[in-house]
Amino acid sequence: MNRKLSSILVTGGAGFIGVNFIRHLFERAGFDGRIVNLDAVTYAGNPASLADLSAGYKRHYDFVRGDICDRGTVEKVFEDYQIDTLVHFAAESHVDRSILGPEAFVRTNVMGTFTLLDVARMKWKGRDDVLFHHISTDEVFGSLGETGYFHEATPYDPRSPYSASKASSDHLVRAYHHTYGLPITLSNCSNNYGPYQFPEKLIPLMIQNMLEGKALPVYGDGRNIRDWLYVEDHASAIWTILGRAESGSSYNVGGENEWENLRLLEKLMEVVAAKSGKSLDAIRGSITYVKDRPGHDRRYAINCDAIKRDLGWRQALTFDEGLERTVDWYLSNQAWVDSIRSGEYQKWIDMNYAAR
Ligand code: NAD
Numbered sequence: 001m002n003r004k005l006s007s008i009l010v011t012g013g014a015g016f017i018g019v020n021f022i023r024h025l026f027e028r029a030g031f032d033g034r035i036v037n038l039d040a041v042t043y044a045g046n047p048a049s050l051a052d053l054s055a056g057y058k059r060h061y062d063f064v065r066g067d068i069c070d071r072g073t074v075e076k077v078f079e080d081y082q083i084d085t086l087v088h089f090a091a092e093s094h095v096d097r098s099i100l101g102p103e104a105f106v107r108t109n110v111m112g113t114f115t116l117l118d119v120a121r122m123k124w125k126g127r128d129d130v131l132f133h134h135i136s137t138d139e140v141f142g143s144l145g146e147t148g149y150f151h152e153a154t155p156y157d158p159r160s161p162y163s164a165s166k167a168s169s170d171h172l173v174r175a176y177h178h179t180y181g182l183p184i185t186l187s188n189c190s191n192n193y194g195p196y197q198f199p200e201k202l203i204p205l206m207i208q209n210m211l212e213g214k215a216l217p218v219y220g221d222g223r224n225i226r227d228w229l230y231v232e233d234h235a236s237a238i239w240t241i242l243g244r245a246e247s248g249s250s251y252n253v254g255g256e257n258e259w260e261n262l263r264l265l266e267k268l269m270e271v272v273a274a275k276s277g278k279s280l281d282a283i284r285g286s287i288t289y290v291k292d293r294p295g296h297d298r299r300y301a302i303n304c305d306a307i308k309r310d311l312g313w314r315q316a317l318t319f320d321e322g323l324e325r326t327v328d329w330y331l332s333n334q335a336w337v338d339s340i341r342s343g344e345y346q347k348w349i350d351m352n353y354a355a356r
């Protein structure tokens with residue numbers, strides 16, 4: 001392999017996984033090239049999450065506020081920074097929002113991915129020392145019964161507007177490789193958790209509600225199953241793929257860590273109670289069963305043997321360690337939570353959650 005990996009365009013690098021990925025490259029992976037973070041700063045993006053990068057890293061880092069659907073902006077970033085690697089996180093990412101308003105998902109996830117691919121095709125014509133890495137999700141594979149796992153070859157069966165838009169973007173990425181020879185890799189990952197996650201997703205929402213003495217809304221019977229991966233382990237998987245994977249390859253990434261929502265909640269309640277001094281009984285009493293998510297996928301579970309076997313990647317943290325770190329982070333970073341919740345999020349929650 002002959003990849004340069006010296007000028008990396010990270011899209012959506014102000015969101016949850018993007019922030020953790022950029023930190024991983026600078027703070028743990030020893031990356032010493034340039035990172036350009038292109039992010040539109042939607043309700044879910046907070047460029048301040050990287051404000052405390054040390055001065056040494058900041059010399060290698062630029063933030064550009066811009067929309068991945070805007071071809072002119074993307075072209076200019078490619079030209080200004082001589083981009084040789086693109087790591088594409090930018091997306092609308094929350095299933096519940098996709099049910100309430102699918103249009104933004106089609107726009108960003110489908111048209112945005114198309115725009116990036118098409119600019120990369122034009123700017124990188126004939127080059128094989130470049131790479132477009134697309135971040136996708138296990139949700140494209142649909143829903144599992146009580147047994148079985150998603151493999152790389154599992155047929156696509158997306159069932160929410162979010163997963164349908166991500167499946168569509170995956171197909172475009174593979175089509176650009178097959179048709180135009182664009183060097184690509186792709187990863188489909190399970191549920192991430194950890195620092196900097198916007199508090200609308202299960203784990204940070206529940207931590208916040210426990211700390212604030214609010215109801216803990218469990219959808220349906222609470223028996224849906226997800227496979228949880230600490231976000232730094234996802235970042236290390238992506239870095240491994242960038243360095244070692246063959247162009248055209250796809251890898252599943254997962255925690256091998258399945259939890260029913262209710263069991264996960266019980267574990268989380270214990271950690272939060274122990275660390276915050278709140279009463280475990282009071283927290284337990286806040287569990288509230290609410291109307292189920294329409295079309296709620298029952299079970300996701302990833303088989304990630306291929307990335308382990310081919311590229312030598314491993315998860316580094318146990319679930320206990322990851323949850324402890326996550327709760328510690330939210331306890332120490334309530335100002336971050338206040339700042340990210342005070343913008344568009346608040347208006348959206350007022351409009352949509354009151355009706356639930
Ligand atoms: P997130 O919602 O926290 O962050 C998304 C980021 O994209 C935000 O910073 C937002 O401002 C930016 N963005 C949105 N629309 C944009 C646009 N049009 N132009 C430029 N920037 C835009 O999402 P996340 O949880 O960090 O997920 C990142 C990626 O990983 C997504 O592609 C998602 O589908 C995928 N993924 C997420 C998980 C998970 O558990 N969170 C698991 C597997 C895959």
Ligand code: DAU
Nearest residue numbers: 093094095137138139190191200201202217218219224261
């Ligand atoms: O599987 C990967 C996907 O994981 C990513 O592609 C998505 O971007 C990410 O948002 C996540 O999707 P989920 O829908 O699985 O995550 P969420 O945190 O929204 O929900 C996890 C489970 O918890 C799911 O079964 C729904 C349930 N849930 C969620 C919320 C927010 C509740 O019971 N109550 C809640 O309030």
